Amino acid sequence: MKETLSKKETPVIIGAGIIIGVIAAALVYFGNPANMGFCIACFLRDTTGALGFHSAAAVQYIRPEIVGLVLGSCILALATKEFKPRGGSAPVSRFVIGMFVMIGCLMFLGCPFRMILRLAGGDFNAIFGLIGFIAGILAGVFFLKKGYTLKRSYKMQPVEGGIFPIVEIGILVLLIAAPAFIHFTEVDGGPGAKHAAIAISLIAGLLVGALAQRTRLCMVGGIRDVVLFGEWKLLLGFIAILVSAFIGNMILGYFNPGFAGQPIAHTDGLWNALGMALAGFGCVLLGGCPLRQLVLAGEGNTDSAITVFGLMAGAAVAHNFGLASSGEGPTANGKIAVIIGFVVLIVIATVNSVRKSEA
Template identity: 75%
Template sequence: MSLQNEKFTIILAGIIIGIIASLLVFFGNPANMGFCIACFLRDTAGGLGLHSAAPVQYIRPEIIGLILGSFIVALSKNEFNAKGGSSPLTRFILGFFVMIGCLMFLGCPFRMILRIAGGDLNALFGLVGFIVGISAGVFFLNRGYTLKRTYKLPRLEGFVLPVIEVALLVLLIAAPAFIHFSTADNAPGAKHAAIAISLGAGLIVGILAQRTRLCMVGGIRDMILFRENKLLLGFIAILISAFVCNLILTSVTAGTYFNFGFAGQPIAHTDGLWNFLGMFLAGFGCVLLGGCPLRQLVLSGEGNTDSAITVIGLIIGAAFAHNFGLASSGDGPTLNGKIAVIIGIIVITVIAFVNTMQAKKQ
């Protein structure tokens, strides 16, 4: 496929994903949260009882669909490849702190784009921090940073996470007593589209993201390193299509899908500094991981156990954030959260420095 055809395919995929994200809000998901990998992993952690924050407990079918969609298409295209062993514990730690950064900002890179498409100007501080964080990661990439090679693993290893996702879907539908569900009307976890709609949306996005290699971090990283805008075009397409869809929904329904400004934004705070630093941490960590949270889910569906370990790190990070008061709220960041973000920036900088120095010695 030529570069022009690849760009057309990525833009088309982005348009479809942006529309899906806006429609998920129409069908019941929280405002400006048609898709948010960080938020949905946090909700899933709560649904499994890994944290006790009652407003954010629900096993999100979108996450299940993303992984299974990638898994199904990777199998069908002979791209499923069980591999891993590239500094798994380091990847776990990076995933943990990426989640801390996301929950400081109140969203992953995907939701950051959707918040901007919904008129939330606070997300612009996050976008700037995200770009600066990616630039910090590129600084180390240019000096040889690496987490070493991966190794081919038994095929069964790659099936583990997709099988777990099927089990989670069964638990969501069966709703046994040990699975938690948010019940308060204003709780984010209680706002969700029907299971079939959410699962179908996740499957479509998972398939499209697997075929196009969509990655917000990769798009900005490649633009900085190579002046290549291919991946970035996909997220620009998501932004534009979600923006247009939000305006249409606002004009034809009684709902508010677009609210331009800083104040009164859904599930967001107005502290620009910590929006910046939260996404700086997320961007920095994602470059060192090799992809954003969306990309990690897609890779885990393809059999990459390093990405699966990263996903587990994200989930544990979400549980830790809510168990220890690190996550922000509409009222702003917490003191514990600020301390955790600073610690995260220090830890990730040390990881980047040490792995760069080790690479130079070899």
């Protein structure tokens, strides 16, 4: 029965991946930064800056794609009766892990989603990120096998699950109204100044959010499931994104193979790898990548909402304290923060691991 179900799900997941890859390439055509049709880490960072939580002028813009992801997931979850508010599973730990996942992503300059899109655009620096990402996931799997868990979550009232989607609607209103206290990038060439029209970005986010909710797409979950269970269906979805985005980039003339001169990227292979290793490790401890956390938050999961707030806090910390990399490479502060991140995550993973015989 399980094998039959898997066979039915796999074509749907691959189809969703193809559509998402096309959308990502199209968003670049409509104005998003190159190799950044979608990047959860970058878009949360931009939104955090627009709300005034960091002052890096080059990366401040409320990204409608984030709003769309959450609302697309929420709408489909409500329609399919999968909106199930739950929470209460180690919220402080999730917040802290989320912070360090973002710090790792901003060392690499992209989340797992953007790592795939950078590869599809010919950015070979992302190969080092992928190697580190897999290594980080393997570290997380090691602790899973030791019994790691953040314990169970609990059923909550619908209003609790609805708060985060409502917050996202409020953020969309702020984008459209553009009051004086919202910050928008005016720096020529800054990533925050490059974006598709609001309606296009919002519709793209809604579509990707609904597709990701329907298929449970998660880059971390895909690799984890291959390692633990030999199950490829989730990973095939991201391979489909890679292939379709690559074809889209070739058609649109965005494919630029090489290491040097890549958009919003640096060439330090070691720290590209270590940044994504930290992100991969943290995402396994959280139970999903940043994309998956947004989708779960849309389904009413308050633990994932707390994680997203942790990611945003990590973006604020990274830019307020000079931790984020740039096209020039990683900073000394960023390197120290990544090392601290590994120590913190190992401590959290160890403390929350129990022997299988005691579980």
